[in-house]
Amino acid sequence: MSRRPQGLTAGLLIGPATLVVLGALVAPLVLLARYSLNRYDRTNFMVEALTPENYLRFLYDPFYTGVLWTTLWIALVTTTLCLVLGFPIAYRLARSQSRWKSAGVLLVILPLFIGSTVRALGWMGVLGRGGLLDSAAAAMNPGSSVALLYTPFAVVLGILSINLPYMVLTLQSVIEGIDARVEEAAESLGAEPSRRFLLVVLPLALPGLATGAVLVFILAMNAYATPLLLGGARFQMMAPMLFREYAVNNNWPFAAAIAFILMVTTLTLTAASSAFVQRRYKAA
């Protein structure tokens, strides 16, 4: 066919995309890593240096470690809730043979692409002062009010409503891959529904559960709009804090250090959990 060596053609085909990733991801990250070792000062903003002080400042200041803990805590709670609420829906969808099944799947997919601001706006209407719940409470019991907006509860609810469709879709495709006859065998051998779930379905779905959990965990760790709009000014998570260090305080070296701490924490935890599940799965 072609007299050119294969490697050259392939190189020409894949070259542009590789250059974009190198130029817009790898090079900026290298520069950001260098910035994170610089020193901040109020008059000159950034002074060239080679110091770990930005990382140490984060690790030794209870305020910043507190924000990291809050972020981790919110991410773990929402991931757990996603698993608990997502599994039954995914199971029903996967095992359904009704003609509404594809409509159901489409209804789960649509919210995936609808921006986080839409969800936040809806919850503000439900939870806010003068919102649906507040007005209902006032109507039933004059003088009372339910202030749920600007609480961790509102943030968990907001992130949950954004992440749940991801979990449902991941689990649905995994459950579709589990042979229904395995469950029927367990049933005909006399296993109760709960035993069937714990001893047959759950172990087979475990790798899928891990994939879904990792996905929604990453999303929750990096949430920006939801904590900002539903958490209020006093509630802090990593992504909004990073943006504020950059935009309000103009402290780029520290923002760079926060960026790497966020990235490394997320990657470490996800890698550890996949390794853990893989080992369990092989042993089982």
Next chain:
Amino acid sequence: MAGIAAPMAPATPAQAPARIKASRLTAAGVFVWVLITAGVLVMAVPLVMTAYISLFRDAVVVFPPSGYSTAWYMRIGEFPRFGESLGTSLRIAALATIGSLAIGIPASLALVRYSFLGRGVLNVLLLSPLTVPGVVIGLSIYVLVVEVEIATEAPLIGSDLVLAAAHLLITTPWVVRLCVANLIGLDRSVEEAAANLGARPWSVLWRVTLPMMRQGIVAAALFAFIVSFENIEMTLFLISPGVMTLPISVLQYLEYRIDPLVAAVVMVQTLVIAGLLLLLDRYVKLSRIV
């Protein structure tokens, strides 16, 4: 446990015996239905609520509203900040979509149809933007662009060039992912037959391979568009006061107030995306590619 399934042949829906009966009215069964209802409510309530608020007549959100009207939808045009930012969003998303198809399709051809040194590494590299937090990508591109601005004295922050390049970074992995999946599923013998019959490599590409990839390319284009159109976290760092994308102007508006106008704006945005997705669903099974 995994061993149980192994000796069995995969079930096709037709031969699968009568499915397990839905759980009877036991405590566990009720509990499962409570969980399902809670999950569906969590997903549906915010969307329904936003649609509901967008129909309120009063400018202040109070329950119950004094009346309903669709007037806010008509008045969106009177608020230039939303119109302008919608224009920016559409422009950047279109540029990023075209660009990512132009570089992503050739890259996926190389990844699937050629074997070369470092293919595995390049595959991971091209998908890696999906695993890095959006705020981290945004901040890192921002500091690089500022360095370039200082060196060249060209105003770059907030320019279409930088925004489109940054969006190119987050849309290309999706194009590569979808096109690679599509290419793997295609029968290679058709291309070989065309080549045996004397077609030159370029006409094999134009007349055989690309037409066969049509589904994957349509899916990749719509995905790339939506990913770019919805992005907040990365774009935040790259906008300038005059240039803003729609999700960010909605976000900034919501930080100060909530009213039926902004609800109407996001409903329009939502309907556009839902329309695109329904269109996409005609070409490819959405549940396969997400």
